[in-house]
Amino acid sequence: MIKTDILIIGGGASGLFASLVLKDNGKNVVVVEGQNRIGKKLLTTGNGRCNITNRRIKPPYTMYHIENPEIITKVLNQFGVDDTINLFNYYGLPIIELEKGKMYPMSLQASSVVDIFLLNLEERGIPVYLNSKVIDIQKQQHYFLIETNNEENRYFKCKKVLVACGGKTAPNTGSDGSLYTVLERLGHRFLPTLPTIVQLKLDYEHLKSISGVRFDCLASIYVNGVLMRQEFDEVLFTDYGISGPAIFLLSREASVSSNRNLPVTIELDLFSEFSDKELENFLINRFAVMTERTISNSLIGMVNKKLIPVLLKDSGITDLHKSCDKLTHKELKNLVKTMKHWRFKCTGTLGFNNAQAMIGGIDTKDINPDTLESKLVKGLYFAGEVIDVDGDCGGMNLQWAWSSGYVAAIHMSK
Structure with missing residues (x-):
């Protein structure tokens, strides 16, 4: 059994971002990813250039669509576009602005974003367990027991869990919604899902x-x-x-x-x-x-x-x-x-095979909008597309990934 302070489910945008923030705040953290590499979906974004964020993301955040807009306001007000640019610069990724406020890595290569994550994970010694799909989450009195489908690292024990498993878009990259039934067993409700930016x-x-x-x-x-x-x-x-x-x-x-x-x-x-x-x-x-x-x-x-x-x-x-x-x-x-x-x-x-984002997801009524912690299961947090938030194309959804990953990580560090 592998023990850690915090376990992140999903090696995508929000999960990777959160892992660096958590480690820099003194937490032992591991990333569990079902695919054979991290950041698969990131490689496909922005026509292979990775549209990281957008200068047009400003209050009242009408470029986002959600039944409970409070969560968008509270999360983006804690960590916005400028914060994202500054933190990526700190990690070693310079950002440039092109047309219509869209912002990209200076290299205009999505692979650069994944490479920067790999470098920072290695420099911080953050373990990443690949080919390890989470199949069960059990909440014990003071800890979580996580089970994967990988015999070599089947069980994990941790104090807190960040669910950053993505939605159902581009299932070949790992976002297939397979964790939803596990989360439903913990009491969380999912709003109906549909493809968007498609x-x-x-x-x-x-x-x-x-x-x-x-x-x-x-x-x-x-x-x-x-x-x-x-x-x-x-x-x-x-x-x-x-x-x-x-x-x-x-x-x-x-x-x-x-x-x-x-x-x-x-x-x-x-x-x-x-x-x-x-x-x-x-x-x-x-x-x-x-x-x-x-x-x-x-x-x-x-x-x-x-x-x-x-x-x-x-x-x-x-x-x-x-x-x-x-x-x-x-x-x-x-x-x-x-x-x-x-x-x-x-x-x-x-359909979902070609969509860039997903309508629906975890009902935000069961998530604390300030911390992104579950209201139903103490110590369980959410970030990214798994939450019922979707934005317009043009960097909006990746900004949500960075912001929600950061906010969840900061509050998990406390």
């Missing part, structure tokens, strides 16, 4: 011909015909539907509404800088000086060339080779409508 599936016949096309536009999501959210950013058509930063920001609403079997529509405005009337006048003037060009050729330079045939077809213009002077007023109106209000039926998401 690609959307569309019911659209022309996907194959426009797959791979990416562009900036104003993307909106409608549920039951009601506008729920809109974001201006890049979108990407794929063979299954649509992706990109703008879509990731809409995907939470799509995931929740699709799960409720509500009709979900994605609308793209390719020319958000124009009103409908302004775009109509722009096209009239453009076509007036290109009377002999085909309608298809007249749109070259305005939109991605691959989009032109499908935009015309969706506008009811079947003859793609007709000249501009043959375009009817109705066809012009339809083209403007398509360019400004291009609508697609959303049929769901690509």
Whole structure:
């Protein structure tokens, strides 16, 4: 049996961060990880660059979604963006700011973040037990007994436990929700889980011909015909539907509404800088000086060339080779409508295997918002995605991992 002061379940962002804070505060700590290496999910974040945090994370923290917002405020007020940057600098990882407040390691490599953790773990002598999935947690009178599936280090005895096992996203990296039943046996409730920051599936016949096309536009999501959210950013058509930063920001609403079997529509405005009337006048003037060009050729330079045939077809213009002077007023109106209000039926998401974050998790009603300690089991703490907190894409969820890991560690040190 291995004995320690504190045991951390999970070698991901929040668990690794917490382990360094705990050790620097004089605690003996071990990390137990079910995979064959630490930080697997970290390696995939930010397209392999690791979007560590975001300068835009400020009160009232509307970029986070949670039934109990008090926990977000109390945790982030204890350890925020500047604190994160400073501590990473102390650990040896310089941070730079790029577009839209997004912050990355100076190397722009997610592997650098994992390497920095490995260096700091080694320098502090923090044991990490790999290939050791926790299968049971028992609370005795003054200690916890932890059981893993690894015969070489099956049992651990500790005074406190930090659950940083992640959610259900990217299960191949270890976040598979397998610990949830163990936590439920301890009395904790889980709110229903759904994928978010995830690609959307569309019911659209022309996907194959426009797959791979990416562009900036104003993307909106409608549920039951009601506008729920809109974001201006890049979108990407794929063979299954649509992706990109703008879509990731809409995907939470799509995931929740699709799960409720509500009709979900994605609308793209390719020319958000124009009103409908302004775009109509722009096209009239453009076509007036290109009377002999085909309608298809007249749109070259305005939109991605691959989009032109499908935009015309969706506008009811079947003859793609007709000249501009043959375009009817109705066809012009339809083209403007398509360019400004291009609508697609959303049929769901690509699920947890492709999601970057999770809706739902441990009910925060059973967690002390100041310390992240369980209200049900003394000495049991939580950090990261396992808690019912999810943020928008752009570094929000990693900031929650750092902040919750730090706050839990500080209070576990007392």
